Amino acid sequence: MKMIVRFLAGVLISFVLVLQAQARVEIDITQGNVEPLPIAVTDFGGDSVASDIVGVINNNLRNSGLFKIIDKNAYIETGLTLNKTPRFEDWRTINAQALVNGQVSKLPDGRLRAEFRLWDVFAGDELTGQRYDIQPQFWRQVAHIISDKIYEALTGESGYFNTRIVFVDESGPKNKRVKRLAIMDQDGANVKTLTRGSDLVLTPRFSPTRQEVTYMSFEGGQPRVYLLQIETGQREVVGNFPGMTFSPRFSPDGQKVIMSLQQGGNANIYTMDLRSRSTTRLTNSASIDTAPSYSPDGSKIVFESDRGGAQQLYVMGAGGGGAKRISFGTGRYSTPVWSPRGDLIAFTKQSGGKFLIGVMRPDGSGERILTEGFHNEGPTWAPNGRVLMFFREIPGASGGPKLHSIDLTGYNERPINTPSFASDPAWSPLRN
Amino acid sequence: MLASNPIFKSRAMIALFMGLSLAACAKKDNLPDNSGQLGLNGATPGSQQDFTVNVGDRVFFETDSSILTPVARQTLDKQAQWLLQYPNYPITLEGHADERGTREYNLALGARRAAATRDYLAGRGVPTSRMRTISFGKERPVAVCNDISCWSQNRRTVTVLAAPTG
Secondary structure, eight states: OHHHHHHHHHHHHHHHHHHHHHTTSSSOBOOOOOOOEEEEEOOOOSSHHHHHHHHHHHHHHHHTTSEEEOOGGGOSSOOOOTTSOOOHHHHHHTTOSEEEEEEEEEOTTSOEEEEEEEEETTTTEEEEEEEEEEOGGGHHHHHHHHHHHHHHHHHSSOOOSSOEEEEEEEESOGGGOEEEEEEEETTSOSOEEOSOSSSOEEEEEEOSSSSEEEEEEOGGGOOEEEEEETTTOOEEEOSOOSSOEEEEEEOTTSSEEEEEEEETTEEEEEEEETTTOOEEEOOOOSSBEEEEEEOTTSSEEEEEEOTTSSOEEEEEETTOOOOEEOOOSSSEEEEEEEOTTSSOEEEEEEETTEEEEEEEOTTSOSOEEEEEESOEEEEEEOTTSSEEEEEEEOOSTTOOEEEEEEETTSOOOEEOOOSSEEEEEEEOOOOO | OOOOHHHHHHHHHHHHHHHHHHHHHHHHTOOSSOGGGGOOTTOOTTSHHHIIIIIOSEEEOOTTOOOOOHHHHHHHHHHHHHHHHSTTOOEEEEEEOOSSSOHHHHHHHHHHHHHHHHHHHHHTTOOGGGEEEEEEETSOOSOOSSSHHHHHHHSEEEEEEOOOOO
């Protein structure tokens, strides 16, 4: 066990060193360069659900960029079952540092039983193991849960595989785009649309506590912020404001929605308490104040404002007032999102005719650019604060946005498969 | 990925320079706005077609600006005159932004353009009770190429006439 932990601790420490070394230069592109940990995930038994579960686990681990899946054909020990202790020297020979064995069986009541064990090959120790009895239709979710257990045991970080993404599905020509809210698993599976496409919808965000999203819709020609219950499809307008409300997001306790209200040429930030329905105005300036996002402890709010002439990031207390500018690099900064860990703020930056995704500390120090190009926009954090997702526009008349994920180090950028063009991703909390 | 700061800076300079020179070109042929000189074009006076063809239903803005240009003010002067002559049309001012901005900001920027247009028309005597504003941000481009010539057509306020009342 210690061996693997030490190996990964080394990886994490080297990340930290890279970050600190580069924090001294003004604009910093970090290409993390980690040697993935070789891991073998053996068959979970013969039937197709078992191999589907292993497939999802392998895909999750590989996509995290932290693991290298060892090809089955390289195995020396075959037929390793759940209750057997592995022949560790066989796995050491093929340089597997971690090993997973497991079993999927059918219970008399029709449910599936999925079990796994995770081994430190070099120490010859069992690191963790679990058993789950589930309805067969939840096989994918159990595969994500097992992936999270493996990730957590080997990295010491919480997982992010058992999560979903809400996003905007885009179809039709660029000048007549049809936009629908859609939801899918973090790996792009199980896509479902939540709205029918008759109204323009934008910027969905997950509730941290309920199966609920807040988003903006142009329903009835009145652009306003709404709440949508994911399971029932029930919708309601948030508040009764005298103008366009937009850019909504939940407070960390899920009890408030924070958003912008347009008044003439200015946008100011308001909250509405979902229980008492009372609203509070938090900014009062002759400028565009928008894209508010709470710190995870709920004590502060980061937002963008053009009060200084162009879009920049500001932090204020949750009660409003006393906003301090935190972004000072070259260019304009927008769409700030506070990391669930509290340590960083992700943003979109426009500079030199390009759109970049970056992170900085809440005091504005340590700015790092993770990716750049013609148009990257709208980062969202995985619940463990290690991975971000954003959308990237392909330019031109037939172009459109697609979702991408990237590690916090700027390493392991990869496209997320969606049925059509996709924008405005928002990551859910870890599911139970 | 950017290799190093010096390269980044020089690229940024080139991009800035190109942006400026293209903006200068775009100003010269600042598209419609002059349709009023074309005569009546067979449109019935007082019809929506008359307004669109002979007055011009839209004004354009510079990048990230809601300031009405001299050309835009000329168009709005003509719009105000027409709207006062035909007082039964309720009006929606639709503000739009180009695609080279972030979504939330562009919603507010479109609203700011619509508000600037409404305020100007109000100053020319069009009653505010006839006018409502809406912003579509960058969501409804009219020109879809990946070029400054398209982006400049998308930075606009469109004066949309509803069915006449009374």
